[in-house]
Amino acid sequence: MRRPRKHQTGSVWFRGSSFFLRFYDENGKRKTELLCEKDDEHYSDTCPAVKDLAAKRMEKVNRSNSTPTETPTVGGFWEAEYLAWARSSLRGSTVEVYESIWRSQLDKELGDRRLDSYTPADATKFLSALAPKMTRASLSHVRALMSGIFGMATALGKCPSNPIRDAKVLGRSKPSSETGAYTTEEVKAALEALEDDPAAACLFALCAVQALRPSEAIALKVEDLKDGYIHVSRSFTRGKFLGDTKTEGSASVVRLIEPARSLLAKVIGDRKSGWVFPFPDPKRDRPLDFNEVARKRIKPLVSPWHGLYGGRRGAATKLVDLTGGLVGAAEVLRHTGGTQVLEKFYKKRTTLGDQAMGLYEKELAKKG
Numbered sequence: 001m002r003r004p005r006k007h008q009t010g011s012v013w014f015r016g017s018s019f020f021l022r023f024y025d026e027n028g029k030r031k032t033e034l035l036c037e038k039d040d041e042h043y044s045d046t047c048p049a050v051k052d053l054a055a056k057r058m059e060k061v062n063r064s065n066s067t068p069t070e071t072p073t074v075g076g077f078w079e080a081e082y083l084a085w086a087r088s089s090l091r092g093s094t095v096e097v098y099e100s101i102w103r104s105q106l107d108k109e110l111g112d113r114r115l116d117s118y119t120p121a122d123a124t125k126f127l128s129a130l131a132p133k134m135t136r137a138s139l140s141h142v143r144a145l146m147s148g149i150f151g152m153a154t155a156l157g158k159c160p161s162n163p164i165r166d167a168k169v170l171g172r173s174k175p176s177s178e179t180g181a182y183t184t185e186e187v188k189a190a191l192e193a194l195e196d197d198p199a200a201a202c203l204f205a206l207c208a209v210q211a212l213r214p215s216e217a218i219a220l221k222v223e224d225l226k227d228g229y230i231h232v233s234r235s236f237t238r239g240k241f242l243g244d245t246k247t248e249g250s251a252s253v254v255r256l257i258e259p260a261r262s263l264l265a266k267v268i269g270d271r272k273s274g275w276v277f278p279f280p281d282p283k284r285d286r287p288l289d290f291n292e293v294a295r296k297r298i299k300p301l302v303s304p305w306h307g308l309y310g311g312r313r314g315a316a317t318k319l320v321d322l323t324g325g326l327v328g329a330a331e332v333l334r335h336t337g338g339t340q341v342l343e344k345f346y347k348k349r350t351t352l353g354d355q356a357m358g359l360y361e362k363e364l365a366k367k368g
Contacts (some may be wrong), residue, residue, distance in 0.1 A: 008023050009087075012044065019035040019053075074114075075111035082152055086098055128168075133172035137176060215235035232334065319359075328355060
């Protein structure tokens, strides 16, 4: 007996000057329809007007999809079950990445394939063809999403096994570009170059001096600064996803040192609460987008440019150099690191991290 297809929400995406809606019909075939043109009312894929149009169209689609074929397509399973699970269980920024990978890499390959017809040989051919075009890290993200989709389908009895598990990548990936890190001298020079823009300088210092992730730095509130520490408890990613920190262990404290302390005081002024970096429109209770600040206000004045994340890498490198060990840096970065001792036996605290930040503060204060 045929079972009713589970409820679809559809995927809205923007191209050119129009919004499109993608979904799967009663036969499990992917379809893309023009939803509307961009205008003052329909200005983003998450604005109420666009979401309302998509919901009304999908209501009709779901009514017509009541009797699907016996074996669902991968695309149908992705839309009806995997994506629905991801949206309810994962960080919004993670879901956005998954949707981007699906649209750019997987939809054409998997959308119309039946779940029980895709084989390890199919996956091997596909991944091997992608390898020369992608870095190893990017390819691993594609493979991980494929495995996640088929793994869930297998667990739910939709296909006999996960074909990605036995697939091989028979090709060499593109080499990854070298990630940069600022030296202490470059951090000082950057802060000097940004002295006429205290907010931009402060954001840079929170990454390069305090070793915060950019998404954590931009999401700070005035209330998070107390007793000489920064209390990290949230992140704001991709300019729209406000939520928890990247990992549970990242929600911790970091000793506040100069010059970040003075820059924060200058930016906050006499404010007692609210975002450290508030959005200009008071009706939108959110911080700035750190990518926008970096691209428009920091990058043009800072050379060499290693991105905001290069500040965190540079701080970590210097902390290890100054302490001769990994533990102090691991405390400041708020993760367990990559060794068995740190992962299995060391109980995280802040003592060595505080000492490491004290050494870093002295290093930053040196002249010349």
